[in-house]
Amino acid sequence: DAKTTQPTSMDCAEGRAANLPCNHSTISGNEYVYWYRQIHSQGPQYIIHGLKNNETNEMASLIITEDRKSSTLILPHATLRDTAVYYCIVESGGGTSYGKLTFGQGTILTVHP
Amino acid sequence: EPEVTQTPSHQVTQMGQEVILRCVPISNHLYFYWYRQILGQKVEFLVSFYNNEISEKSEIFDDQFSVERPDGSNFTLKIRSTKLEDSAMYFCASSSARTGVNQPQHFGDGTRLSIL
Numbered sequence: 498d499a500k501t502t503q504p505t506s507m508d509c510a511e512g513r514a515a516n517l518p519c520n521h522s523t524i525s526g527n528e529y530v531y532w533y534r535q536i537h538s539q540g541p542q543y544i545i546h547g548l549k550n551n552e553t554n555e556m557a558s559l560i561i562t563e564d565r566k567s568s569t570l571i572l573p574h575a576t577l578r579d580t581a582v583y584y585c586i587v588e589s590g591g592g593t594s595y596g597k598l599t600f601g602q603g604t605i606l607t608v609h610p
Numbered sequence: 611e612p613e614v615t616q617t618p619s620h621q622v623t624q625m626g627q628e629v630i631l632r633c634v635p636i637s638n639h640l641y642f643y644w645y646r647q648i649l650g651q652k653v654e655f656l657v658s659f660y661n662n663e664i665s666e667k668s669e670i671f672d673d674q675f676s677v678e679r680p681d682g683s684n685f686t687l688k689i690r691s692t693k694l695e696d697s698a699m700y701f702c703a704s705s706s707a708r709t710g711v712n713q714p715q716h717f718g719d720g721t722r723l724s725i726l
Contacts, residue, residue, distance in 0.1 A: 529712070531714060535653070538647075538699060538720070538722075539719050539720070540614075540701045540703075540717035540718050540719045540720050541653060541701070541703075541717045542717070543714040543715065543716055543717075546712075546714055548712075584653075596641060596643070596658060596705060596715065597643075597655045597658060597666055597668075598643075598645075598653075598655065598703075598715060599655065600645075600652050600653040600654070601652065602652060
């Protein structure tokens, strides 16, 4: 069962900000929001994660709504190398789930010149 | 930056043969995982491993599959008698703590397994 909903595809102009939305309306209190991306057939690459607060690192920013039912990954200055499939994943890692990540179809982000 | 490394990058095997895929997780990590991705499909969880035992496995991980940490650095996935439908990319991942306890999984670049 899908825990997240993402648009199938998005386009972005090089140098502009890419804003990738994700809905996770059934998220529970102990579940984190993780973002990964997969470039061509390489292994998934960790981008960022958060629980409640907005987060920023050298790759991206993560904005989580106050009710935690949705989030947005922001790539501030997209480059052609950011063209990839972006996955939004919610997982707790607690209880009987030992950190299993459940990947959906993700959003295909195409950055064009 | 530390990386998860996987070997070989491409493995071609006859159907029915045994295959071992190898992974060297990040050195201070304690949790290890295998995932697979059939061409054009989603990344699927296979198994998680901690403290020298399987923590969780999916329905895909049947009796034909096994995992092992034979020494302090390697983590292997063995498929005993390969089938055509085992053809896929296999990704190893590791984390320093259970995901959800604020430590993400880091993935290798995978082994492409082709069954003939």
